[in-house]
Amino acid sequence: MKFLSFFRDDQPSWGSVAKGGIIDLGQRSSGRFPDLRSFIAAGLPRDLLDDSGGGDLAFDEVTLAPVIPNPDKIVMAAVNYLEDTTDPDTLPAYPVLFLRLPSSQIGHGAPLIQPRSSQKLDFEGELAVIIGAGGRHIPREEAMAHVAGYAIYNDGSVRDWQKHSHQFTPGKNFTGTGAFGPWMVEAADLPIPDRALSLVTRINGVEKQRTDTSRMIFDIPYLISYISTFAPLVPGDVIVTGTCTGFGTTRTPPEFLVPGDVVEVEIEGIGLLSNTVEAEK
Structure with missing residues (x-):
């Protein structure tokens, strides 16, 4: 998988690349993992990684960090x-x-x-x-x-x-x-x-x-x-x-x-x- 960090409306988040865009895993984790670094430290847990529904965001909606x-x-x-x-x-x-x-x-x-x-x-x-x-x-x-x-x-x-x-x-x-x-x-x-x-x-x-x-x-x-x-x-x-x-x-x-x-x-x-x-x- 591919993981990235980004800003949306000047707010930092992070996510994974999916068909059609980006899955906002920062939002989906509800504060459990505030950034990609904390997700890596937890061992890249797989329970957040269901991308069957496609991306939450298009790339043109975010600024990559x-x-x-x-x-x-x-x-x-x-x-x-x-x-x-x-x-x-x-x-x-x-x-x-x-x-x-x-x-x-x-x-x-x-x-x-x-x-x-x-x-x-x-x-x-x-x-x-x-x-x-x-x-x-x-x-x-x-x-x-x-x-x-x-x-x-x-x-x-x-x-x-x-x-x-x-x-x-x-x-x-x-x-x-x-x-x-x-x-x-x-x-x-x-x-x-x-x-x-x-x-x-x-x-x-x-x-x-x-x-x-x-x-x-x-x-x-x-x-x-x-x-x-x-x-x-x-x-x-x-x-x-x-x-x-x-x-x-x-x-x-x-x-x-x-x-x-x-x-x-x-x-x-x-x-x-x-x-x-x-x-x-």
């Missing part, structure tokens, strides 16, 4: 894909990780904001992993049992601010730069890592990035095990698994996003995340 608007933590991996030119002798021993603030996130269809303080807004198409069962010191061989599902992420990065120092935090946390959507596909419906999924990023319809999930340097089980060693994972946490080459600063000359650009990230088996760039007002 980030899949998990309120995660306890968002842990991002830098780069993380093998390229045809990668020298095996230069592979890192450990992943480069950084944190993103939930307040920097936007949903599918929301504007990606080019900040007034920079002209170097970049794009990074990535696979997001949403934690179901929490834990600490999770063994790598047990890690996939802790996954609730998968979504798409565009780790919009303000490159000059990212490189003010060796810490990535400023450039990775501008308001309206972390696009997260359109929904979460349950792990049971998408057997990663047994299946390699294609990942493509397009700007204004032109392909800029292409890879597949089998090319990760540090795979999902490793990332879950590694992160859970230093921080306990809890339901609804988001691990964003890194990008491949082809983003703006890897190009000659560099290509940065400008207002009016449309950024699309498509991952096989999940769907399409699309956002139009707007200037900060």
Whole structure:
């Protein structure tokens, strides 16, 4: 199944994708599960999931929010894909990780904001992993049992601010730069890592990035095990698994996003995340 978070008449809710629209599970649960994160924490109970009657809402009646608007933590991996030119002798021993603030996130269809303080807004198409069962010191061989599902992420990065120092935090946390959507596909419906999924990023319809999930340097089980060693994972946490080459600063000359650009990230088996760039007002 596919689960999402949304606003209707400025009121937050969450639900599942059904034929003809969205089932408003926030309303149907009558306060039992106020958000998708709480539903995941309860183990995705099936008693709410009868979609035989079709959707309660059409997509054009809602505004999509980030899949998990309120995660306890968002842990991002830098780069993380093998390229045809990668020298095996230069592979890192450990992943480069950084944190993103939930307040920097936007949903599918929301504007990606080019900040007034920079002209170097970049794009990074990535696979997001949403934690179901929490834990600490999770063994790598047990890690996939802790996954609730998968979504798409565009780790919009303000490159000059990212490189003010060796810490990535400023450039990775501008308001309206972390696009997260359109929904979460349950792990049971998408057997990663047994299946390699294609990942493509397009700007204004032109392909800029292409890879597949089998090319990760540090795979999902490793990332879950590694992160859970230093921080306990809890339901609804988001691990964003890194990008491949082809983003703006890897190009000659560099290509940065400008207002009016449309950024699309498509991952096989999940769907399409699309956002139009707007200037900060």
